Amino acid sequence: MALLEVRDLTVSFHRRGEPVFTAVDGVSFEVEPGQTVGLVGESGCGKSVTSLAIMGLLPKRGAKVSGSVTFEGTELLRLSDRDMRDRRGRDLGMVFQDPLSSLNPVISIGLQVTEVLERHRGMPRKQAMAEATDLLNKVGIPDPTRRLSEYPHQLSGGMRQRALIAMALACRPRLLIADEPTTALDVTIQAQILALLKELVRDTGTALIMITHDLGVVAGLCDQVNVLYGGRIVERAQRHELFVEPRHPYTHGLLASIPRLDAARGQKLVPIPGSVADNIPWDHACAFAPRCANALDVCRGQTPAEEWHEGRLLRCHNPVEPAADAAAKEDLRV
Amino acid sequence: MTGTKKQRIDALAESTVDKPEDSGVSLAASAWRRLRRNPAFLVGAVITVLFVAVALISPWLAPHDPAARDLADQVVKARNEIPPAQPGHPLGGDPQGRDFLSRLLVGSQQTLMVGVFATLIGLAGGLVLGTLAGALGGWVDSVVMRAVDVMLSVPSLLLAVSISALFARPSQFTVIIAVAIVQIPIFARLLRGSMLAQRGSDHVLAARSLGVRPGAIVFRHMLPNSLGPVIVQATLVLATSIIDAAALSFLGLGNPDDSVPEWGQMLGGSQQVIDSHPALSFWPAGCIIVVALGFTLIGESLRDALDPKNRR
C-alpha cells in the first residue's frame, strides 16, 4: 500500500468580490514509503497549494478542498482539526521556502526545536534539549549547544534551513514535504541542503515530496517526477525517463530552457514563450496551448485527458516524439 | 525615542517605495479600485462632502444672523436662563440670545477653515523641512531630525497650548498657528522617511544613471511618490486639528471673539452651562465628532488602500 495517496485533489479559493479561482484541479499521485517524488512547475501551477492541502494548512475560510488524501490508509481531509494537529509534525513534516521568515524571530532555536519534541514525543524539557542537540548535529549545524540558545537572525541562511529541517524531522515523520527548500539560498548552499536532504531521506527511510520549479533539483534527488501546469498534472515519469525523453511539450520546454555550460557552440537556448498569466482555463482546451510550439487545432477545442503512454502519464494531444529529442539524450544523462 | 507615533509615520513613509508588481496597474488606479469597494471610505466621503457643502452654503442656509441677539430679551443671566426651542428657532438660543441653529450651521465654515489652514500650514512647514532633510542628508538631516525629535518629545496638546500662550491676545489665527505647528514635525518626519526610502530605490537610481539633475529628481521623481502617505496623514490631521482647536478653546486659549462662530469655540464656551443646558454642548460636540470621524474614515481607508500588503 502506498504511504500517501492523493486522489482527485481539487482546491478552489472563494474570495468575496472575486471570481472563484481553482488552484489545484483534480490532481492524483502516490508516494511509496521511502520514495522521493517531485512536483515541478512554474510559480502559480498549484504545487504549493497541493502541499498545503495535504498538510491541512490551507485557510479554513475561503479555500475549498475536495477529493481525497489518504495517509497510511487514513483519510486526512476528513480528520478533525484536533486529530490532524496530532499528525502534523509527527507523521508529516514540512520544510518551507524562506527559512528566515519561517522561523519565529523572538524565540530561541532551542525552544523551536524542543516544542515539537515536547508536543509529540512527550519529552521533558531537559531530555528534549539533549535530543535537539543531537538533531542539530545530524543536520550538520556545528556547535549545536550554542546554536540552541541563539535566535534565527544570528544564523546564516543555510543554518536556518538546516534548523528548519531538524524541526521537521524531529519526530521522525514518515513523510517530509519540502516546498522550494533551496530557492531562497545561495547556489553553493543550495547544493549542501540538497545533499543533506538526500542523505537524511536515505538514512531515515522518510518519504519526500520535493516541490520545486528547478529541474536541476529534481535531477539530483527524485525517483519520480510530476510536472504540473495550470493546476493539473501534465506529465509523470520516472526521473530518468523524464529527463531523457520528455514527452509533454511543456516538460520539453522546461528542459530546453535550462542554460548548459556543455552545450555545443551556436546551440540556442529555447525559452518557453509567454508566462503563466497567458493561461486559459482547462475546460474545452489545453491550458498550455497558447504557449505551446506543438499546438494543434484540437488543443484549443478539447481538453486533453490523462493517458498512459509507455509507463508514463501524459496529458497532451500532440506529445513530443521521442526521436525528436535524440540529440539531447546524450548530454542529459544525470 | 522610537515609538509608535514615529514608527507609524515611518511605516507610512515606507509605503511610497513598494510598487505594484508587474501587474501594469498604476498605484493610484489599484488604490482607487479598492477604495471604491470600501464602505468606510464611502461613509467618510459622504460626511465630508456634506460638511463642505453645508460650510459653503451656510450663509444662505442659516435662518438668522448668527451674530444677532434676536432672543436677548429671553436671557436672564442671574437665573441662568437661556432661550428655549421655539417657533422660528428650533434649537433655541445661546447664552447671548443668538439663534443656536444658525450659529451651528455657520460654525461649519470656521471649523473647516481651522482644519484646512492648520493642515496646510503644518504640511507646508513639514514639506520644506522634510524635503530638505531627506534630499540633502548629512548635517542638515541631523539638525532637522533632532529638532523634530525634541518637538515630538512634548505631548502635542501641551505643545499647542505653550505656543498659543506666546500670543498676547488669542484669536482664530493664533489657534490655527498653534494647532498647525504641532503637525510640522510629523509631516517633516513623514516626508524625510519617504525621501530616504526612495533614495535607494530603483526608479531614482535609474533617473540618476540617466543624468537627471538632482533638483529634478527630487521634484519630479521623489515628491510625487510621497504624495500618497502625505495625503493619508493630511486627512487624519484635518480631524485632529479640529479636535485640538476645541481643546484650546476649552482651556481658555481659543478665540475670545465669538461673533463669528466655530464649533470648537462653541463647545469650549458652553462647558460652564453643560449641567443646566447640555444641548448647547451636545450639538457642536456631535458635529465635531461626526466630521472628525468622516476625515478619519477617509484617512484610514486611504492608508489601507495604499498599503502594499493589501494590494492584489
Place this chain on the structure above:
Amino acid sequence: MLRYVVRRLLQLVVVILVLSLLLFAWLRSLPGGPVSALLGERATEESRRALTAQLGLDQPIFVQYFRFLGRALSGDFGNSTGVAPGSTAMEVFSQRFPATIELSVLAIIIAVLLGIPLGYLAARRRGGWFDNLSVIGSLIGVAVPVFFLAFLLKYLFAVQLGWLPSAGRQTSGIDATRVTGFFVLDGIMTQEWDAALDALLHLILPAMALATIPFAVIFRITRAAVLDVLDEDYVRTAESKGLTTPVVRRRHVLRNAMLPVVTTIGLQTGALLAGAVLTERVFGYPGVGEALAIGFERRDYPVLQLLIIIAAMVYVLVNLLVDVSYALIDPRIRTR
C-alpha cells in the same frame, strides 16, 4: 544592552538640554517678557526692578541662560503666581504629582486590560460583526474630544445617576491619614478601607475618560499587529509542527504581536499628561494636569515652566523604558 541604555540616556540629556533652551526662549518671548510673566501684571515697579536684577536680565543672554539652567538644576523654578500663590512651583508639583500618577496608572491599566484582549478577539474574528463594531467604536473613541467625553461621563454617572462622585480626590471630612500622597495606597497601608474606597471611587470617572484614547489606540494596534502576525510564515511553521492551539497563540502569535503594542502602551502613557490636563480640569481633580490648565488660564509661568519640562522628561523617560523593554522582548535588538 547596557551600552544601549547609556547611549539612550545621553540622548535624553541632549533632548532635555535643547528643551531647556527652548523653554528659556519661550519664557522670554511671552507677552510682557519674563518679569511680568513671573510677577504678574499688578507688580510694583520696585519689585520689577528687583526681579530684573535678581534674574540678571541686565546680563548678556548666554549668561542668563546658564544662570537659568543652574537654578533649574537646583530645583528652583520660582514661586507660583496663580495656581497656589505662596507656594513654590516645586511644591505645587510635588503635592500634585502623586494624584496624577494614581490617575494615569489606573487609566493605562483600564486601557491595556480592555484594549489587548478586545484587539486580539477582533483580529481572530476579522470581518465579523464584533470586529466591525469594535473598529467603528475605536474610530469614534479617537474622534470624541476628551474634555467633552469627561463632561459626558460626569453628567451621566455623577450628576444624573449620582453613582459616583463628580469632583476631587476624596470626600472632604473623611478621616484619612496621609503617608505617600497616593490616596488609594495610603488607605490600604493604614487599613483605612473607607478612605481607600472613597479615593478609588473618585478615580473611576476621570480614569475612564482618560483611558478612552489610549484604549482606542491600543485596541487598533493590537488588532493590526495580530492580523499581521497571523499572516506570517512562522505561524504556518508552528501549525505545520502540529503544536496545540494555545501554544501557537501564546508563543507564536501573541508574543510577536506584542512588540508594537508595547511601544504603543509606552507612548500613550507618556502622552497621558496631555489628556490629564483636560480630564483633571473637568473633574476638578487636583493633579498636575489641572495645575497646567489653571496655570495657562492665570498665566502662572513658574509653574508652567517646571511642569512642561517635567512632562517632556516623563515622556522621554517612558519612551526609554519602552525601548528597553522592547529590547528585552525582541532578541533582534538585544543581541545586536
